[in-house]
Amino acid sequence: MSNLGGGSQADRPSLFELIAQDKMREMLEPALRYVIAVYAQRYPRYLIRIVNRYEEFYALLMFFVERHYLREYGASFAENFYGLKRVRAPRIVKQPKVTIDDESVATQAAAAAGPSIPGSNKLRERDIKKSLFFLIGLPYIKSKLDEYYEKVSGGEAARLFGDEFTQEEEDLTGQSLAVRSKAAVIKVFKRGYPYVNAVYQLAILAHYIGYLYNKTPFYSPWLRLIGIEVKRMSAADYREIQQKAKSAPRKPAGSLVESIKNNVLGLLSGSLDFLKVLLPMSIFFFKFLEWWYQSDYYKKASTAGDTAEVPPPERIKPHPEGLPMPRAANICPICLKTITNPTALSSGYVYCYPCAYKQVEDHGRCPVTLMRCKTDDLRKLYDDAGM
Ligand SMILES: [Zn+2]
Structure with a gap:
């Protein structure tokens, strides 16, 4: 063909x-x-x-x-x-x-x-x-x-x-002939x-x-x-x-200029x-x-690279009007005692389960960040490595 x-x-x-x-x-x-x-x-x-x-x-x-x-x-x-x-x-x-x-x-x-x-x-x-x-x-x-x-x-x-989407035509009466x-x-x-x-x-x-x-x-x-x-x-x-x-x-070069030119x-x-x-x-x-x-090679290569270095999520800062964070990480900001039954809110902050539950039920907010939370968002933590 x-x-x-x-x-x-x-x-x-x-x-x-x-x-x-x-x-x-x-x-x-x-x-x-x-x-x-x-x-x-x-x-x-x-x-x-x-x-x-x-x-x-x-x-x-x-x-x-x-x-x-x-x-x-x-x-x-x-x-x-x-x-x-x-x-x-x-x-x-x-x-x-x-x-x-x-x-x-x-x-x-x-x-x-x-x-x-x-x-x-x-x-x-x-x-x-x-x-x-x-x-x-x-x-x-x-x-x-x-x-x-x-x-x-x-x-x-x-x-x-x-x-219809294009601009309305302008009214040109009164404009100069050139326009x-x-x-x-x-x-x-x-x-x-x-x-x-x-x-x-x-x-x-x-x-x-x-x-x-x-x-x-x-x-x-x-x-x-x-x-x-x-x-x-x-x-x-x-x-x-x-x-x-x-x-x-x-070509035989006649002069210097010519040879340079050539x-x-x-x-x-x-x-x-x-x-x-x-x-x-x-x-x-x-x-x-x-x-x-x-x-697919590119996608594979790039995702493989990504999993190794996913950036950590940005930390939500405590609200100035919220409860102050205690010095030690294992102290509950609400009752100021060692956390029992650690429970996280959707803000990422951890409290005792009873403290957190009562707080969210009464105010609907995380007490430290004042971020809106629901009691459904409470999450039990099983690993106290980070506490
Ligand atoms: Zn507590």
């Missing part, structure tokens, strides 16, 4: 690979957020700003990461991780507004035209820019819009209780955004299905928009990357390549923690 949609073309990735890499990209954000949040508790001075503006920080970070990967490997980070690459779609497919039927004909025509010249479908700088917009800009804009919609629609409460038009825009957004969102999700779903049944070469509407297909990397691609890596650092750039691109190891690791770590905190 996973090969369904792969069809006869060996370099056509299955939909499941594509969804897997999409999911991995989506996982990166919460994983990194978690790591940063943990460190922000330790070093709040430096990291709290990042936590507060996390979405911007993440977008900026991913901009550099994705740009590096698009330039070096012709793929987004997650695509590269799954051994995929981006190529420009053959021009014939790139006609605007092709229906799905037309397009499958077009794909066949393109396939019939034979393999294109190698290298001709490499990403150009323009394609990289477009890719970056759809990889980072669009998700960022969408998350901001989602957030804004949540804000204007009243959030969770409105969804549960319906529109009124702003309110109108917000109202339109509030009504329209769920539909836009539905169309967005449907477009993605339609492309998944179309791709699965080999009706379109694009698995997402954005790739169709920018005319880029995702393919499996071939052995030749790997060889090319390896050669590039070998030949790149051999070194810094090399270090930077090296660390970006290292992300290939680091980011998936952080995902696995995040997933592990998620599992750990939900699993």
